[in-house]
Amino acid sequence: MPSALTAPAELFAAYFLPNPLKHGRFKGWKGTKKIVETLEGQPVTVAMLEKHLGVGKFLPSALGYLPGTFDGTLSGAVDMDAKDYPSVEALAAAKERLLAECAALNVEVYPERSSSGRGCHVWLFTDDLVTYRDMRAALRFFVNRAALPASTEVFPKGDDAASNWLIMPYHGALWQNGGRLGATYLETTDGEAIPVDELDEWITRNPASVVRNLAALEGQRTTAGTSSGSSGEGALALVNALARAALQKAPSARHDAAAAFLNVAHRAEQLEAMLTALGGEDVHAVWCADGSRDLDEWRDEIARWAEHIEEGKSDRQRGFPYLKEQGFDLSAVPLPSTAKTAESPEEPWGERQSLPPVRPSAPTMPPDMVPASIRAWLLDLAELTCVPLECVAASAIAAFSGLLGRTVVLKPERFTSWRVVPNLWYAVVAPPGSMKTFLYGEPTRFLKVLEERARQAFEDAKLEAEVEAEALKFEEAQLKKGKSFSREKLLDLKRRAQTLDVTCKRYYVNDATPEKLGELLNENPRGFVVLKDELAAFIDQLKREDQATARGFYLSAWDGNEGYTFDRIQRGTIRIPATCLSIIGAIQEGPLQKFVNDSRSGSAGDQGMLQRFQLLVWPDNLGEWKRPTRRGNEAAFDAVLRVAEVIDRWYPPSEDGPHVLTFDEEARGLFEAWRDTLEVRTRGGDEELRRAGSFASHLGKYRSLVPSLALVFHALEHAERNARLDDVPPVSADALELALNWAEFLEVHARKVYAAELGLSFAGVRALAEKIKAGAVKDGMDTYTLRRKDWQLLQGSLFDEALDGLVSLGWARRVEVETGGRPREVFRLHPDLREGGEA
The missing domain is CATH 1.10.10.10 (Winged helix-like DNA-binding domain superfamily/Winged helix DNA-binding domain)
Structure with a gap:
């Protein structure tokens, strides 16, 4: 072994220690041919190794590495030669397959960056010496798994310490490129360059047992120079060991456990052998002791699982870890142990960040966003009940939209026939016990006053009609008995009787079937408000398959322009020229999120029901409780009631249908510019909305929300002045600007609702x-x-x-x-x- 090396050279020698007796030498290329390539019969000296690395001065001649010593080797390599591939792209694809197969068994390998582009070496390092044959067999296992050409060479090529050699990387590393890489160098599988002075920081030595067991799977393992047997014996030993393990117990999850056993064998290319083993009578006796499957049924079942695994269709691609969780002892199974070794310490952890809020915050409505004609009443109501202003304000606006109904509509554009009925649907999101009924009920108080007046008027009219009917019956009887009978007189009496039918004017309902709502709308074509204590149950019911008729009815009622006909045996035929309903209610967070998830998944029956609640508010909290110390401002409520009475007198506008208003010129230009922006956003121009289809659908409903709000605000303003409907001017820019402010405010609350889809929910x-x-x-x-x-x-x-x-x-x-x-x-x-x- 060389001695007295520089620190980088010593690191290099630890991974690329040459044969102690011989080395190779390579001097370069002439065109596509090697001009000098020899096997030198002498050890590598310190000077030779340092010259290879370019310590002090670049040495053109590169050293050749003979992997290992007489006792075995600590490394090996796959030599992917360009001549074996039709193109550079094909070679690169083959390399990626090889790296993927190694990664699949958690075996660390390192591709060598080639300056010539003529091929690629992929290196494997171990933590202890293994025989040349085991290293070669392990590498061949991966070559075969990656389907590399049969001509692919693996090193060491022979079974002794003087077999073929490879040119060592990092030639000139300490002289070229700032003294770190050289002409060729190792990379991570992610393509990160590994400098020669950082080899210890990057290279992981695989356990020697991994190489030995991979060699066994390849069927060519040797121990101390003695062959272990014929090819495939190692893989069959794996199957036999797995079969013995399967006899230990009956797993709690039989399907999953069988799939795991089969999958392990499939990785070793022994699926059929494992299928035979699991289908044996002994395994069946243990696994199906409950009598749920006879032997033939059991074999058919596992054959289907094996087919799914082979075709890559199985969703249970688990192996050893799962079987261990099921309680199987796998210590005798000769499969590679691919867990990280202690030489690969856990990467340092940074400081944990604090958990963010569950979802984004939503603002509270400022007072100047409430129309002036109802502002004093709603501010007083919000203060006395300690709730956010938007809860009562949005509910009141929805109530006024229901009062307007089909009394007046808005034609927002010049060149289309589009008409907007201002009926709006409102929902407040609040936790249990938060006075949800009050949140939407108290702001509709003026409707209840009008409803009670209408009921009393109906009772009086009904009594008068009953008395008149009796009088007409008496007259008819007298006419038939008397001598003055005439056909014309009887016909007049019949006609007078037909006019006696009286109906009750309705402003709101609490609980009614769609068929009953149809009857009421037939009698009240302006429309009215539906109050729902629990919107969750209402929406959930409409999603049911057997509620398709009800769902269609409510969808028509949201639009306000569509007619509807009920044909029933008992009720007969009920025709509604145009269904028009406003809905006001409350919902809790849990059911709301379920509906949002259903909307995201496009579940059957959803049909955008949630998105139709355009007035959707979700306050962060109800605020601090303060016990009331004064009475409510009844004068403010009386002023609101007077506004409601004026709007109520506007109906019916004429026999020709709803009164039609338009925007004034300033408002029309403002609306057209806003809608152009909205359409661009919802039609793919907004990247956020492209990723959030349900939220985009919700914003798409704003194209009718904004003109509806503008019409309601405009109506409130002129009703406060006690204007006649025919005297109400076109909708102003002021009313539209307030409506746009509301739309912006409501979008922020909607973001809270759809936070999960927008990536804002935690x-x-x-x-x-x-x-x-x-x-x-x-x-x-x-x-x-x-x-x-x-x-x-x-x-x-x-x-x-x-x-x-x-x-x-x-x-x-x-x-x-x-x-x-x-x-x-x-x-x-x-x-x-x-x-x-x-x-």
């Missing part, structure tokens, strides 16, 4: 963090096993999103470890979170 991250703190997740657990636990907020892909979130925050890492098949991924926790640490 609910899953926090849920997984809580599992760690509770001890349900421990360091080193299999991610596949954790994923199958199906915890709330961590189902399916949500688990991976949460895990990636914790990784980005420095709480955890994904690490691949040994497996009998595909690499097994485990969950490594930050040292602070492991046993004895603090969460």
Whole structure:
């Protein structure tokens, strides 16, 4: 061994120690031919080694490496020659296959960067001497797995210390390129250059047992120079050992365990042998002792699993780790041990970052966003009840939109026939016990006053109609008895009787079937408000397959322009020229997130129902509780009630249908510019929306939200002035600007709702963090096993999103470890979170 080397040269010698008696020498190329290539019959001296590295001065001649000594070798290499491939691209693809096969068994190899481009060496290093034949067989195992050409050479080529040699890398490393790399050098499998003075920091020596066991799988293992037997004996020994292990017990998950046994054998190209072993009577007697499968059924079943594994269709590609979890003792199975050795220390962990909020914050509505005509009342209401202003304001606006209904519509564009009915759907997201009924109920108080007045008027009219009907019956009887009977008089009485039908004017309903709503809309074509205490149950019911008719009815009612016809045996035919409903209600966070997930997945029955709640608010909290110390401002409410009475008198506008308003010129230009921007965003111009289809669909509904809000605000302003409907001017730019401010405000709240789709939700991250703190997740657990636990907020892909979130925050890492098949991924926790640490 050379002595008195410089530090980089000493590192180099530790990995590329030449044969103690001989070495190779290479002086260069002439065209495509080597001009000097000899095997020198003398040891490498210190001077020769340092000249190879270019210590002090570059030496054109490169040294040749004879891998190993008389006792064995610490290294080997695959020589991929350019002449064996039709193109440089084909060689590069073959190299990638080889590296992938090595990575699959967690075997560390290092490709050599070639300056000539004529080929590639891939090096493997071990932590202890192995025989030349074992090294060669192990490398051949990977060559065969990667389907490299049969002419591919592996080194050492012979079984002694004087076999063929390879040119050593790092030629001129301490003279060229700043003194680190040289003409050729090693890389990581990711293409990272490894400087000669950093070899110890980059190179991992594989356990010698790995090479020996890989050699056994190749069927060519030798021990102390004696052949182990015929080709394939090592792989068959693996199958026999696995079969013996299978007899130990009946696994709790029979399907998964059988797939794991088969997958391990498949990696060793012994799937058929393993299938035969598992299909034996002895294994069947142990695994199917419960009598659930007879022998033939058992064999048919595992044959299907083997077919799936062979075709790559199986979703249970696990091996050794899973079988160990099932309680099988695999210590006698001769499969490569590919776990990291102690020589590969865990990378340092940084400081953990704090967990972010579950979801983004949503602002509270400033008072100047509330229309002036109802501002004093709503500010008073929000203060007395200690709730955010937006909760009562949005509910009140939805109530006024229902009061307007089809009284007046807005034609927002000049060149289309599009008409917007201002009926709006409102939902507030609030936790249990947060006075949800009050949040949406109290702001609709003016509707309840009008409803009660209408009910009293109906009762009076109904009584008068009943008295008049009795009078008409009496007159008809007298007419038929008397001598003055005439057909014309009887027809007049019948016509007068038909006019006696009275209907109750409705402003809101609480609970009604779609068919009953159809009857009420037939009697109240303006429309009205539907109050829903629990929107979750309402939306969930509409998603059912047997509720397709109800779902279609409500979708029509949201639009406000579409007619609908009910044909029923008992009720007969009910025709509604245009269905128009506003909906006001509340929902809790849990059901809401379920609906959001359903919307994201496009589940059957969804049809954008959630997105139709355009007035959707989710306050961060209800605020600080303060016991009321005064009465409510009844004068402010009376002013709001007067506004509602004016709007109520506007209906019906005329026999020709709803009164039509347009934007004034300033408002129209403002609206057209806004809509152009919205359409560009929702039609692919916004990268964020391209990734968030449900949120994009929600914003798409804003094209009717904005003109609806503008019309409601405009109506409130002129109703406060006691204007007649015919005197209401076109919708102003002021009303539209306020509507645009509302749209911007509501979008922020919608982002909170769709935070998971937008990548802004950390609910899953926090849920997984809580599992760690509770001890349900421990360091080193299999991610596949954790994923199958199906915890709330961590189902399916949500688990991976949460895990990636914790990784980005420095709480955890994904690490691949040994497996009998595909690499097994485990969950490594930050040292602070492991046993004895603090969460």
